[in-house]
Amino acid sequence: MATEHKIAAAARGDEGKGASRRLRRAGKIPAVVYGGHADPKSIQLEHEKTWLASQNEWFYSSILTLEVDGKAEQVLLRDMQRHPYKQIIMHMDFQRVSANEAIRVAVPLHFINEDKSPAGKAADVAVTHELTELQISCLPKDLPEFIEVDLSDLKVGDTVHLSEIKLPAGVEVPELKLGADHDVAVVVARFVKEEAEEAPEGEASAEVPAAKVSDDEEGGDKE
Numbered sequence: 001m002a003t004e005h006k007i008a009a010a011a012r013g014d015e016g017k018g019a020s021r022r023l024r025r026a027g028k029i030p031a032v033v034y035g036g037h038a039d040p041k042s043i044q045l046e047h048e049k050t051w052l053a054s055q056n057e058w059f060y061s062s063i064l065t066l067e068v069d070g071k072a073e074q075v076l077l078r079d080m081q082r083h084p085y086k087q088i089i090m091h092m093d094f095q096r097v098s099a100n101e102a103i104r105v106a107v108p109l110h111f112i113n114e115d116k117s118p119a120g121k122a123a124d125v126a127v128t129h130e131l132t133e134l135q136i137s138c139l140p141k142d143l144p145e146f147i148e149v150d151l152s153d154l155k156v157g158d159t160v161h162l163s164e165i166k167l168p169a170g171v172e173v174p175e176l177k178l179g180a181d182h183d184v185a186v187v188v189a190r191f192v193k194e195e196a197e198e199a200p201e202g203e204a205s206a207e208v209p210a211a212k213v214s215d216d217e218e219g220g221d222k223e
Contacts, residue, residue, distance in 0.1 A: 003145075005058055006065045006072075007050065009033075009043040020091070029089050033066060033075060036096025043068055043094075051089060054080070058145050061107045061133075066094055074140060076105060097140045104174065106133045107144060109165075111187070113152035119189035125156050128188045134165070135175060142170030151187060160187040 009031065012023070020030040027047045034040040043066075053059050059077065066075045079093035097103055109132055114120045119127055134147055149165060163176055163183045175182045 003058070003062075004065055005053070005062055006067055007045065007053060009045045009066055009068045011069055012042050012044045015042055024088070024090070029092055031092035031094065033068070033073065033094040033096060036073070036098055038096060041068070045092070047089060050092075051087065054089065057108055061105055061143075062145050063097060063140050063143055064094070074099075076103065099140055102137050102139055103143065104135060104137050105143060106135050108133050108146045109186070110146045110148045112148055112150055114154065117151050117154040117189075119154040119156050119158065120151070122156050124192050125189055126192045127151070127154065128190075130185045130188060131162075134162075134173065136167070136171050137174050138171045142168065144168050144171065147171075149186065154187065154189050156189055156191065158187075158189050159185050162186055 023030050028044045029047050031043050064075050066073045074097050075094040078095045081090040119125050161183050
């Protein structure tokens with residue numbers, strides 16, 4: 001059974017940029033909750049507690065129990081506006097969910113057993129994760145916090161496609177209904193070709209390792 005994640009909030013009456021500025025100075029986050037066949041509601045959250053919660057993966061892909069003045073609502077985080085350089089959450093949007101209506105959510109992919117696979121053990125092989133999250137559709141009760149991708153059998157030259165991901169019961173990938181062209185690669189294992197630079201004349205050539213390439217406070221305010 002999924003863990004219940006509770007987020008405390010309070011209703012707010014004042015709206016607009018001035019009200020939002022006052023809330024932030026008081027250590028609060030202006031937010032709105034909408035959907036679920038009910039009127040949108042302006043709310044506020046404690047910044048410190050919410051910031052700590054936002055450091056967890058589940059905060060972005062789980063059903064949250066939003067307690068507004070003691071009344072619980074099931075919601076999904078749909079948008080979070082951050083300050084461009086400070087550790088400040090500027091604004092948040094939550095969407096109510098209904099138990100009998102399917103939702104679309106991006107959930108993280110957790111890749112397991114890669115180091116135990118033939119490809120993971122092979123020298124000069126790069127295993128590339130083409131996707132790190134997956135857009136799924138399901139009822140709220142079936143929403144997983146993440147989806148595991150077991151790579152224990154991954155061999156050199158293998159490509160794991162979207163259709164090969166083992167999904168939990170009640171979960172589907174809408175992208176796959178759009179045709180074979182949308183069955184994209186999720187993981188690819190291929191040989192890495194190392195190229196040695198040609199040494200200057202009269203010097204011995206040497207291997208060259210490949211380099212890994214890897215507005216203020218109110219700016220962009222929604223209110």
